[in-house]
Amino acid sequence: MQSIQMVDLKTQYAQLKETIDSGIQEVLQSAAFINGPAVKQFQHDLSSYLGGAEVIPCANGTDALQIAMMALDLQPGDEVITADFTYVATAEVIALLKLKPVLVDVDPLTFNINAEQVAAAITPRTKAIVPVHLFGQCAHMEPLLELAAKHKLFVIEDTAQAIGATYTFADGRQAKAGTMGTIGCTSFFPSKNLGCYGDGGALFTNDAALAQKIRMIANHGQSVQYYHDEVGVNSRLDSLQAVVLNAKLPHLDRYNQSRRWAADYYSAAFASTDWLTTPRIAPYSNHVFHQYTLQLAEGMDRQALRDHLAAKGIPCMIYYPVPLHEQKAYQQEGNYPVTEKLCRTVFSLPMHSELNEETLNYIVEGVKSFRAM
Numbered sequence: 001m002q003s004i005q006m007v008d009l010k011t012q013y014a015q016l017k018e019t020i021d022s023g024i025q026e027v028l029q030s031a032a033f034i035n036g037p038a039v040k041q042f043q044h045d046l047s048s049y050l051g052g053a054e055v056i057p058c059a060n061g062t063d064a065l066q067i068a069m070m071a072l073d074l075q076p077g078d079e080v081i082t083a084d085f086t087y088v089a090t091a092e093v094i095a096l097l098k099l100k101p102v103l104v105d106v107d108p109l110t111f112n113i114n115a116e117q118v119a120a121a122i123t124p125r126t127k128a129i130v131p132v133h134l135f136g137q138c139a140h141m142e143p144l145l146e147l148a149a150k151h152k153l154f155v156i157e158d159t160a161q162a163i164g165a166t167y168t169f170a171d172g173r174q175a176k177a178g179t180m181g182t183i184g185c186t187s188f189f190p191s192k193n194l195g196c197y198g199d200g201g202a203l204f205t206n207d208a209a210l211a212q213k214i215r216m217i218a219n220h221g222q223s224v225q226y227y228h229d230e231v232g233v234n235s236r237l238d239s240l241q242a243v244v245l246n247a248k249l250p251h252l253d254r255y256n257q258s259r260r261w262a263a264d265y266y267s268a269a270f271a272s273t274d275w276l277t278t279p280r281i282a283p284y285s286n287h288v289f290h291q292y293t294l295q296l297a298e299g300m301d302r303q304a305l306r307d308h309l310a311a312k313g314i315p316c317m318i319y320y321p322v323p324l325h326e327q328k329a330y331q332q333e334g335n336y337p338v339t340e341k342l343c344r345t346v347f348s349l350p351m352h353s354e355l356n357e358e359t360l361n362y363i364v365e366g367v368k369s370f371r372a373m
Ligand SMILES: *Cc1c(COP(=O)(O)O)cnc(C)c1O
Pocket: 060, 061, 062, 063, 086, 087, 089, 090, 132, 158, 160, 161, 186, 187, 188, 189, 199, 200, 201
């Protein structure tokens, strides 16, 4: 058996090598490194995949979040509500723009932002909600969208971990993650479900005027060259990265299907243990398993488990060990029992589109043998 990786990008590349290599050669020959045909094609194809939302590529997922908040004209001091249990980028850009991050606790079953907590955190200064579709499953958008409509708030979806996930509304209508709010933001960091070979990101919106403004802000605030109507940034997806994304996008659903298959394998194998809680799949969203994250029973030694797995060559990561509200840069008072518990108990196992039964079985047996010690 090959050495086990959290994410296996080499095997995925081997399968697409010809397409990617020839696409890269074409870019090198044409020298259209910025805004070349590959970028235009990617925008177009991803837009179709998402059901028609406009796609504005940018340099990375963090930039996407920042550009979204700039495009919505959020002003210093405006409050933006987001989850306490997330990757730092979400809160970082809020603070960077001198907005006020208001962190709320998450749902214990899905790890996603809890609409009741959001409702309780809304004040007259609240301008936006940023749900993060954590680990590959959509946050419960319907109650969030209702709250947003009632209080006239923007909704910026952080879908860096959930590209390809589908949300189902109560009336049966379906939408792709990132296309339900005012703006969706994603990342094409190599390890994401749709990853390039460097940095990349994109914004999605169904509002044509807003799309225009986002394009302008991502391009130094200009829509006509050298005429700057807004303060912007420089944030581009380059053509070489677009080549990789064009090669992978047609396989995204299959990749996500493989992740679900691996997750089902893990969950079936762990169902009989009383010291592990397997991920729950909400009725309103499918799961694209950016991460497969278990909870270890309280009181058990997570570091000992990690050491046990490391000795068997099984990688294991903690996403995330510290709640945002306890980070030095983002300290705030509040009640966060769920996030605090998750930060103490979660661990994530290898998850990617190339896992096979032999590897999964080895990982499962490795985890289970921890209890036997
Ligand atoms: C990866 C990630 C980001 C940031 O994306 P970058 O491309 O690394 O800037 C933002 N939010 C979440 C939830 C992420 O997982």
